[in-house]
Amino acid sequence: xxxxxxxxxxxxxxxxxxxxxxxxxxxxxxxxxxxxxxxxxxxxxxxxxxxxxxxxxxxxxxxxxxxxxxxxxxxxxxxxxxxxxxxxxxxxxxxxxxxxxxxxxxxxxxxxxxxxxxxxxxxxxxxxxxxxxxxxxxxxxxxxxxxxxxxxxxxxxxxxxxxxxxxxxxxxxxxxxxxxxxxxxxxxxxxxxxxxxxxxxxxxxxxx
Numbered sequence: 001x002x003x004x005x006x007x008x009x010x011x012x013x014x015x016x017x018x019x020x021x022x023x024x025x026x027x028x029x030x031x032x033x034x035x036x037x038x039x040x041x042x043x044x045x046x047x048x049x050x051x052x053x054x055x056x057x058x059x060x061x062x063x064x065x066x067x068x069x070x071x072x073x074x075x076x077x078x079x080x081x082x083x084x085x086x087x088x089x090x091x092x093x094x095x096x097x098x099x100x101x102x103x104x105x106x107x108x109x110x111x112x113x114x115x116x117x118x119x120x121x122x123x124x125x126x127x128x129x130x131x132x133x134x135x136x137x138x139x140x141x142x143x144x145x146x147x148x149x150x151x152x153x154x155x156x157x158x159x160x161x162x163x164x165x166x167x168x169x170x171x172x173x174x175x176x177x178x179x180x181x182x183x184x185x186x187x188x189x190x191x192x193x194x195x196x197x198x199x200x201x202x203x204x205x206x207x208x
Contacts, residue, residue, distance in 0.1 A: 031093040039073065149186045
Protein backbone atom coordinates (compact mmCIF):
# COMPACT_ATOMS: atom_id res chain seq x y z
CA UNK A 1 0.00 0.00 0.00
CA UNK A 2 1.35 3.43 -0.97
CA UNK A 3 0.51 6.58 0.98
CA UNK A 4 0.85 10.18 -0.14
CA UNK A 5 0.27 13.00 2.32
CA UNK A 6 -0.75 16.54 1.46
CA UNK A 7 -0.81 19.25 4.06
CA UNK A 8 -3.41 21.98 3.69
CA UNK A 9 -4.49 25.09 5.60
CA UNK A 10 -5.21 24.67 9.26
CA UNK A 11 -2.89 21.69 9.43
CA UNK A 12 -5.65 19.44 8.10
CA UNK A 13 -4.12 16.41 6.43
CA UNK A 14 -5.56 14.62 3.43
CA UNK A 15 -4.32 11.09 2.96
CA UNK A 16 -4.37 9.39 -0.43
CA UNK A 17 -3.91 5.64 -0.34
CA UNK A 18 -3.23 3.41 -3.30
CA UNK A 19 -4.66 0.10 -2.19
CA UNK A 20 -3.41 -3.29 -3.21
CA UNK A 21 -5.58 -5.26 -5.59
CA UNK A 22 -8.00 -7.74 -4.11
CA UNK A 23 -6.44 -11.21 -4.20
CA UNK A 24 -7.48 -13.68 -6.87
CA UNK A 25 -10.31 -15.79 -5.52
CA UNK A 26 -11.70 -13.03 -3.30
CA UNK A 27 -15.45 -13.58 -2.97
CA UNK A 28 -17.61 -10.54 -3.60
CA UNK A 29 -21.02 -11.00 -2.05
CA UNK A 30 -24.06 -9.39 -0.52
CA UNK A 31 -25.98 -9.64 2.73
CA UNK A 32 -29.43 -8.56 3.81
CA UNK A 33 -31.54 -8.39 6.96
CA UNK A 34 -35.18 -9.47 6.82
CA UNK A 35 -36.69 -6.28 8.27
CA UNK A 36 -34.61 -4.06 6.00
CA UNK A 37 -35.57 -5.71 2.72
CA UNK A 38 -38.65 -7.93 2.89
CA UNK A 39 -41.57 -5.60 3.44
CA UNK A 40 -44.94 -7.42 3.38
CA UNK A 41 -45.11 -6.82 7.10
CA UNK A 42 -48.65 -8.12 7.52
CA UNK A 43 -48.92 -10.57 4.62
CA UNK A 44 -49.38 -14.33 4.56
CA UNK A 45 -49.71 -14.72 8.31
CA UNK A 46 -46.58 -12.86 9.44
CA UNK A 47 -46.62 -11.70 13.05
CA UNK A 48 -45.63 -8.28 14.39
CA UNK A 49 -41.99 -7.77 15.39
CA UNK A 50 -40.38 -5.38 17.87
CA UNK A 51 -39.10 -3.36 14.93
CA UNK A 52 -42.60 -3.09 13.46
CA UNK A 53 -43.76 -1.53 16.71
CA UNK A 54 -40.65 0.57 17.34
CA UNK A 55 -40.83 2.19 13.90
CA UNK A 56 -44.30 3.51 14.78
CA UNK A 57 -43.18 5.41 17.88
CA UNK A 58 -43.22 9.12 16.96
CA UNK A 59 -39.77 10.64 16.69
CA UNK A 60 -37.90 7.35 16.69
CA UNK A 61 -37.35 7.00 12.93
CA UNK A 62 -36.15 9.46 10.30
CA UNK A 63 -39.20 11.00 8.67
CA UNK A 64 -41.32 8.26 10.21
CA UNK A 65 -40.01 5.61 7.83
CA UNK A 66 -40.84 1.96 8.42
CA UNK A 67 -40.01 -1.43 6.97
CA UNK A 68 -43.61 -2.05 5.91
CA UNK A 69 -42.58 -2.17 2.25
CA UNK A 70 -38.78 -1.70 2.36
CA UNK A 71 -37.44 -2.83 -1.06
CA UNK A 72 -40.32 -5.29 -1.43
CA UNK A 73 -38.01 -8.31 -1.48
CA UNK A 74 -40.95 -10.50 -0.44
CA UNK A 75 -42.54 -9.97 -3.84
CA UNK A 76 -39.40 -9.26 -5.88
CA UNK A 77 -36.89 -11.82 -4.63
CA UNK A 78 -36.55 -13.37 -8.10
CA UNK A 79 -35.51 -10.01 -9.54
CA UNK A 80 -33.10 -9.50 -6.65
CA UNK A 81 -31.44 -12.88 -7.14
CA UNK A 82 -31.14 -12.18 -10.88
CA UNK A 83 -29.54 -8.80 -10.18
CA UNK A 84 -26.99 -10.37 -7.83
CA UNK A 85 -26.13 -12.94 -10.49
CA UNK A 86 -25.83 -10.21 -13.13
CA UNK A 87 -23.42 -8.31 -10.86
CA UNK A 88 -21.28 -11.42 -10.54
CA UNK A 89 -21.70 -11.82 -6.80
CA UNK A 90 -20.44 -15.13 -5.46
CA UNK A 91 -22.09 -15.23 -2.05
CA UNK A 92 -25.37 -14.15 -0.47
CA UNK A 93 -26.28 -14.20 3.20
CA UNK A 94 -29.89 -13.51 4.17
CA UNK A 95 -31.63 -13.55 7.51
CA UNK A 96 -34.98 -15.01 8.54
CA UNK A 97 -37.82 -13.13 10.17
CA UNK A 98 -38.95 -15.50 12.90
CA UNK A 99 -42.24 -13.60 13.06
CA UNK A 100 -42.88 -14.98 9.59
CA UNK A 101 -42.24 -18.53 10.82
CA UNK A 102 -43.81 -18.25 14.29
CA UNK A 103 -46.35 -15.39 14.14
CA UNK A 104 -47.10 -15.73 17.86
CA UNK A 105 -43.49 -16.19 18.89
CA UNK A 106 -43.94 -19.92 19.47
CA UNK A 107 -46.43 -22.68 18.78
CA UNK A 108 -47.91 -23.17 15.31
CA UNK A 109 -45.58 -22.82 12.34
CA UNK A 110 -46.69 -20.54 9.52
CA UNK A 111 -46.24 -22.71 6.43
CA UNK A 112 -46.43 -19.73 4.06
CA UNK A 113 -43.50 -18.18 5.87
CA UNK A 114 -41.44 -21.35 5.48
CA UNK A 115 -42.41 -21.53 1.81
CA UNK A 116 -41.11 -18.00 1.20
CA UNK A 117 -37.62 -18.83 2.42
CA UNK A 118 -37.62 -22.13 0.56
CA UNK A 119 -38.56 -20.22 -2.59
CA UNK A 120 -35.55 -17.92 -2.12
CA UNK A 121 -33.23 -20.92 -1.74
CA UNK A 122 -34.78 -22.59 -4.80
CA UNK A 123 -34.32 -19.43 -6.87
CA UNK A 124 -30.65 -19.24 -5.90
CA UNK A 125 -30.12 -22.91 -6.73
CA UNK A 126 -31.91 -22.56 -10.08
CA UNK A 127 -29.72 -19.58 -10.94
CA UNK A 128 -26.58 -21.56 -10.13
CA UNK A 129 -27.76 -24.44 -12.30
CA UNK A 130 -28.66 -22.16 -15.22
CA UNK A 131 -25.17 -20.69 -15.13
CA UNK A 132 -23.50 -24.09 -14.92
CA UNK A 133 -22.27 -23.48 -11.39
CA UNK A 134 -21.95 -25.92 -8.54
CA UNK A 135 -22.16 -25.62 -4.78
CA UNK A 136 -19.28 -26.01 -2.36
CA UNK A 137 -19.79 -28.26 0.63
CA UNK A 138 -17.47 -28.61 3.59
CA UNK A 139 -17.53 -31.48 6.02
CA UNK A 140 -17.10 -29.46 9.21
CA UNK A 141 -20.83 -29.79 9.92
CA UNK A 142 -20.54 -33.56 9.77
CA UNK A 143 -17.63 -33.40 12.17
CA UNK A 144 -19.89 -31.63 14.67
CA UNK A 145 -23.01 -33.78 14.61
CA UNK A 146 -22.47 -36.65 12.14
CA UNK A 147 -25.70 -35.75 10.33
CA UNK A 148 -24.82 -33.16 7.68
CA UNK A 149 -22.22 -31.06 5.96
CA UNK A 150 -22.48 -27.34 5.23
CA UNK A 151 -24.88 -26.80 3.55
CA UNK A 152 -27.00 -29.62 4.96
CA UNK A 153 -28.07 -32.67 3.01
CA UNK A 154 -31.58 -31.28 2.42
CA UNK A 155 -30.13 -28.36 0.44
CA UNK A 156 -27.89 -30.70 -1.55
CA UNK A 157 -30.84 -32.98 -2.26
CA UNK A 158 -32.93 -30.03 -3.44
CA UNK A 159 -30.08 -28.89 -5.69
CA UNK A 160 -30.07 -32.36 -7.25
CA UNK A 161 -33.86 -32.37 -7.66
CA UNK A 162 -33.71 -29.08 -9.53
CA UNK A 163 -31.13 -30.45 -11.94
CA UNK A 164 -27.84 -29.60 -10.25
CA UNK A 165 -24.86 -31.80 -11.05
CA UNK A 166 -21.75 -30.08 -9.66
CA UNK A 167 -20.57 -30.33 -6.06
CA UNK A 168 -17.16 -29.72 -4.56
CA UNK A 169 -16.29 -31.19 -1.18
CA UNK A 170 -13.70 -29.88 1.24
CA UNK A 171 -12.96 -30.07 4.93
CA UNK A 172 -12.41 -26.42 5.85
CA UNK A 173 -9.60 -27.81 7.99
CA UNK A 174 -7.61 -25.43 10.16
CA UNK A 175 -5.10 -28.04 11.29
CA UNK A 176 -3.21 -30.61 9.22
CA UNK A 177 -4.72 -33.57 11.08
CA UNK A 178 -8.22 -32.65 9.84
CA UNK A 179 -7.41 -32.49 6.12
CA UNK A 180 -9.84 -34.82 4.35
CA UNK A 181 -11.79 -35.52 7.52
CA UNK A 182 -15.21 -37.16 6.90
CA UNK A 183 -15.02 -36.68 3.12
CA UNK A 184 -15.79 -40.36 2.51
CA UNK A 185 -18.72 -40.23 4.98
CA UNK A 186 -20.25 -37.21 3.28
CA UNK A 187 -19.71 -38.63 -0.22
CA UNK A 188 -21.68 -41.73 0.81
CA UNK A 189 -24.65 -39.48 1.63
CA UNK A 190 -24.34 -37.73 -1.73
CA UNK A 191 -24.31 -41.08 -3.50
CA UNK A 192 -27.57 -41.93 -1.70
CA UNK A 193 -28.98 -38.60 -2.91
CA UNK A 194 -28.15 -39.56 -6.50
CA UNK A 195 -24.74 -38.16 -7.38
CA UNK A 196 -22.90 -40.88 -9.27
CA UNK A 197 -19.60 -39.31 -10.36
CA UNK A 198 -16.75 -38.11 -8.19
CA UNK A 199 -13.57 -36.31 -9.28
CA UNK A 200 -10.66 -36.25 -6.86
CA UNK A 201 -7.31 -34.45 -6.93
CA UNK A 202 -4.16 -36.35 -5.98
CA UNK A 203 -0.49 -35.40 -5.78
CA UNK A 204 -1.36 -31.72 -5.86
CA UNK A 205 1.56 -29.31 -5.70
CA UNK A 206 1.39 -26.28 -3.46
CA UNK A 207 1.50 -22.99 -5.34
CA UNK A 208 4.57 -20.87 -4.72
